[in-house]
Amino acid sequence: MKKYILLVLLLIVNSPAHTAPSRDYAVGWELWYPYQYHNKKQELVGLDFDIFNAIIKETNFKVTFTELPWKRHLQYIKTGKMDMAMGASYTLEREESAYFSLPYRLEKVNLFVKKGMADKIKLETLGDLASSNYMIGVEGGYFYGEEFQKLITTKDFHSHINNVIDLEQNVALLLKGHIDGFLVDPVTMKVFSEKYFLQDEFEMHSLKIYQDNIHIMLSRESCTLETLNLINKAIAKLEQSGEIAKIIKRWTVNNQ
Known part of the structure; x- marks a missing residue:
């Protein structure tokens, strides 16, 4: 680069x-x-x-x-x-x-989960998702880093990824318990949460996705x-x- x-x-x-x-x-x-x-x-x-x-x-x-x-x-x-x-x-x-x-x-991308779940969702690396029971939401067409691009080509990892159109869909799915978290830029997430009064609903997981x-x-x-x-x-x-x-x-x- x-x-x-x-x-x-x-x-x-x-x-x-x-x-x-x-x-x-x-x-x-x-x-x-x-x-x-x-x-x-x-x-x-x-x-x-x-x-x-x-x-x-x-x-x-x-x-x-x-x-x-x-x-x-x-x-x-x-x-x-x-x-x-x-x-x-x-x-x-x-x-x-x-x-x-x-x-x-x-730009940065992080994993966001329900409030109180960050310590309970055990993911130290992105690759750990492939052998887990977690489902993670992403927005179709967006870039989540080279590591994600490589992993998404594998069946085991791909089966834990749910594609949607936008952040609103990911938020709705997480609140309903259909996914365990989603990937998003933290600045976007903060502004979105404030706009819809959802500041107490989500927290950032320690897993680092990418920065570019x-x-x-x-x-x-x-x-x-x-x-x-x-x-x-x-x-x-x-x-x-x-x-x-x-x-x-x-x-x-x-x-x-």
Whole structure:
């Protein structure tokens, strides 16, 4: 991953100056507190939106936002029906059909269980799930780290994973006792719990799932390296000025 970032930085330094391509870019989004969502005024807001809009302002691109499920969004990135995606983790499979920008924030994923159950659910490693009696919920299409990607290909591990569309479904299943826990970003979980007054219902398990960089993903079918380069220049500028750090601090201080 470090080699990839160094390569991108070299492209930024060595590429000639360009003007932004004069076209509208189709950008997908999915309800994901506190990163991407509608506020009470029905405005699109969130940590990802604030950073993305700051980047787009630097590039002078025009963008149109469309709400759609993440799994479909990934497919549209492959075909070029959608141009960009925020909040994307880098994988070799995705790189076959998409360009990845420089990272603009860090993401973590943890296991959440019912309050009082963290010490009772005996899982020291993710691989332990395969020989357990536990069922864990995940959201289809999301990336949970390289270890998870390898384990999910095995029958024993896969049989303990329940795929759903979104966090709301996982929460409902856990409250009803149909699963023993689910994987989610702790910032998202905290904001969700506060929004629906569920702070006393869940707790974080000590099992660590993964931590990785988050990028903007651009369709290879509809975007050019010129577009990628302009986005990377904007990210580098906003990182250097401290603007991205300010945005992240504003959201994490207010929501954690």
